[in-house]
Amino acid sequence: MKKILLTFFALSLVLSSCEFDKGFEEMNVNPSKASQLDVANKFASVVLQTSGGRYENWRASLIYQSVMIQHFSAVAGYWSGDKYYRNDGYATSLWDRYYPSAVKEIEDIRSQLTAEGNSGSEMGMTRILRVYIYSRLTDLHGDIPYSEAGQGYINGILKPKYDTQESIYMDFLKELEEAVAQIGASTTLGKSDLLFQGDTAKWKAWGNSMMLRLAMRLTKVDVATAQAWAEKAAPNTMTSNAHIAMIAHTDGPEGINKNGHGEVFDADGNPRMSKTFVDWLKDDPRLPILAARRSDGSTAIADLIGMPNGSTGVTVPDTSIYAEPNRTVITGRDVPMVLQTYAEVRLLKAEMAFRGWSVTGSAEAHYEAGVKAAMQMLSGIYPNAAAISDAEVATYLAAKPYDATKGWEMISEQYWAATLLNEYEAFSNWRRTGFPTLVPTNDPGNVTGGTIPRRLIYPTGEGSTNKANYDAAVARQGANNFTTRVWWDK
Amino acid sequence: MTNMANTDIVPNSSLSRNSFGINNSNKYGDKITVDINMKYIIEGQEGNPQMSDAPGNGNFSANLFAPSINVMNMMGEGGLGRNADLTEFRISDSSYSQNPWFAAYNFINSSDKERFIAAINARWDLTDFLYVRGRVGGDRYTVSKQSSTPWGTAFQPKGSMAESEDTYRQYDADMFIGTDNLQIVDGVSLTAFVGMGTNNQKYEAYRVSGSDFIVPFLINVGNTKNQGHGYNIWEKQINSAYGSAELGFEDWAYLTVTARNDWFSTLSQKDKVAPNNDLYTSASVSLVVSDALDLGETISFLKLRGGVSQVAGGANNPYALSLSYGIYGQGHLGASLGNISGGTIPNSEITPFEKNETEFGMDLRLFDNKLSIDATFYDNETLGDIVGVSASATSGYGSALANLGNISNKGIELLIKGTLIQTEDFAWNASINYTNNTSKVVATNDAAGNISMDEPRSRNLRVTHIVGEKYGALYGSSYVRDASGSIVHEMVNGIPIPKVGARKILGFGVAPTQLGIGTSFRYKDFNGSLLFEGKSGGQIYSGTNAYLKRNGHHKITVPAGGREAGFVPTGVMADGSTITASIPANLQEDYWRRSYLIAEQDVVDADYMRLRSLSIGYNIPSDKLEGTFISKASISLIGRNLFFLSNSIDNLDPESGYNAGNSAGLEYFALPVPRTIGLNVNLKF
Structure with missing residues (x-):
């Protein structure tokens, strides 16, 4: 009996002298991670x-x-x-x-x-x-x-x-x-x-x-x-x-490298150019750069028709006749993501001048500079976009000259066109200015009482x-x- | 050696397994015994069905077709769900409406597993009363997986693939010194040991992936345009010191006390203040009353037992005590990318959790052991469980590691077995297994009280632990009801729509009660058995039914007389008037789309009783085998999950919920538990 007790006592001593968590602090540090980065x-x-x-x-x-x-x-x-x-x-x-x-x-x-x-x-x-x-x-x-x-x-x-x-x-x-x-x-x-x-x-x-x-x-x-x-x-x-604030992307190797919009267009063939937008882009040199017919990729102006918002499978049995975002130019996974453009800045300054605030330059000058920047930035952002010449810009401005009586509307509509694929900004500026005047859709399933959210x-x-x-x-x-x-x- | 091959209910899905085992026991002299066990298992799986959402899950799209559509028409010109050019034969405008044949036959989702288990167990009898025992065991497996979204898939036209190899290994070692049944004084015996042990687990994984195949149908990462890779490793260990002593009195009364201290690597960190180890103890008494007293003829055996015990545990995941950073991806335009790893906020002062339990039990056998009753009552509480407490996503993290509150469980487990008839030619046995558990969230340690767990795709409900309630409340949006309980509607776009009410407790995901009733018989060389199993008292949020209703596939969406006859919702308007307006067919979709937001309608009781198994067998009498090389032979027919006696849920198997544990009670397009019928032939040589 004594022997047993002594044995257990000795063993307990041995156990209590062991360091049972030896090496645990090192083991619990992830060998594949860092504790801080540059x-x-x-x-x-x-x-x-x-x-x-x-x-x-x-x-x-x-x-x-x-x-x-x-x-x-x-x-x-x-x-x-x-x-x-x-x-x-x-x-x-x-x-x-x-x-x-x-x-x-x-x-x-x-x-x-x-x-x-x-x-x-x-x-x-x-x-x-x-x-x-x-x-x-x-x-x-x-x-x-x-x-x-x-x-x-x-x-x-x-x-x-x-x-x-x-x-x-x-x-x-x-x-x-x-x-x-x-x-x-x-x-x-x-x-x-x-x-x-x-x-x-x-x-x-x-x-x-x-x-x-x-x-x-x-x-x-x-x-x-x-x-x-x-x-x-x-x-x-x-x-x-x-000076445009934009983030360059590459087509891989992983998702993080790609333009998120580009990945969407790769997987989703649903988006079409809105009728509202295509109609507005009539006689605009940007139209064949931004849009192409879904069925065959044609960018001939006569082939570019916008699909009305609110369309359903019943009202539009075949969506391929309509224009979609031009897949050879603006939908790539390797095109930059734009956060803010110089064109937007000039158009905001046009609005400042329109409001009579203190800003160098007239509303008209800022408007024209904004339109020009919006047109000519496309070839800088999208490598496959045809460059729009000064002459084309001049022709456009001659046909759509700044009119101070509806200056704010004209400025804001240009802002809306210049912020395609910067939808966060487009939505915010539309809410602020109310321009362009958009006709809401009214599908029975809408949750807004037929108004734009x-x-x-x-x-x-x-x-x-x-x-x-x-x-x-x-x-x-x-x-x-x-x-x-x-x-x-x- | 065993071989198993199984074909699943999903087309082109299978599982096979081969295993080899060796057991060896040797005695060296009369004092040393060494046992060695080894097992080698090879397992292969093909076409593992993908769960829970559309891509690659044929079951999801198959559930959403109009019932009048024949799946057999979706084979396509190229067969197996493909067009002539071998791209996916699309069944809808949406690229995410997966052709189920394409999903089953063209996606690759396979795995191979090799596993090796070995253990050595040695005992050395030092003296006639003292022994030393040592054990070393290892378990190692490697899983190689391959998956591919094929070239030509509608939602990913150029396809993608991934291959991975995961190696997991675990070793256990322990050594202890002890004595068995030592007579200390007359009538008092001692069985005791003290020892120490360790358990170490390590995991390492490599992964390569690629997207956009260059040559179609060549499944090789090198054949992809965009390639990626990944590596993951973890290791953790628990060391223990323990002792146990059992005193026996006159062979009918036993007192057992144990003590154990565990150290957890997952709770260890430099400069940590809180302990990384815990000492826990137990004491229990058992009395074989039938040996101590004369209880008469009827009672053949009676044992009573009772005890109090503690158990402690550490964090499951290593590296959860501090924030770590990783470099990810392959850089971008010459810059490296790095960020915080993981979405759980670390906690440097996590301590072991403890579970305290009090238990009483009884083992009673009557009528010459023909009827036995085994009953256990328990009452336990888990203190400081280590869990990820959900955080608002706006904190940047999904959860925070914490020692969480106090959850109590009380319950009863009852097993009654009876031999109803026992003759030479005929035997009939029956058993009933009943368990009932009551859980309660006593405290959460969290200022706002509730602890949020998972939510379903519809995001109108969350599994939530609410103080004072049972564990795992289904807390979601409800109907608004008037004083008489009628559902209140409001007019939206000209049709009455149920108002979305506040979130409240709609049910509990864990069923408290389980019942199993089994019976078996033998008549001469024939035998058979039957087992019914069921659960009751729990609820489930049926994501399937919610989605079926939203999409007009649930039969409730077809009013009497058809959709054209109009649909009058049951309920009242806000002013208390009963709804009489009929919703025309073209607006009924709108009604269901909007009422989808109300979780209450899809939280239903998950009570069921099903025939779990049925078997009929025949043993070929040994005299008929005389002269052959077979010594024993039997054949049996086994059916599993054949039918429900009752099932409270529409359209679903109540056992197909996809979350166990902390978020039980959610379900979304899972496969039902399969009905299987098998033939089992057993030969011995």
């Missing part, structure tokens, strides 16, 4: 995430906005924006994808740069891109998580509050002003700057151009603030098509994962539907 690698990634994948470019950009805004039209029932149907997963696709990718990554970069004490070009560039990312989200949905968003790890915030769009916009403008001021003559990001390849002057121009865009967004709700910020931004914006809905799942903040936002902004207007659209 900001350059993260910056290249977040730029591509901002361009976006096929998922949200298909759903939020094309299936909803491009057909709502009557750039395109589609018969297929799942192209919900053509007939103002409700499809929750499609309507929330930008939100669903952006927050866990672009938002999370830009907040991570900002936090790292802050920790590293960076207050120069890289921080300025990061802040401008950050404003761009959130501007897409807030323009589409209204009040959104902003000041607390993307900080699940950084600050342990699992349920971010929704900021009012007004406070977000005021912060945007302040951020852009400070960001532009801190950008220096050079950056360490180099090739990782997939927007401007390390050209910090172009970043400054883009920062100011974004300031102009976001300032003009406020003309309906707070015209004084809009004017003050637009006038502050206008002298230092983009000065040529070489004014926003896309929040994910209703936020009502369970972030209930208190979501409920507060809905109570403040209005019902979570497609007709509630965002703050600047009131």
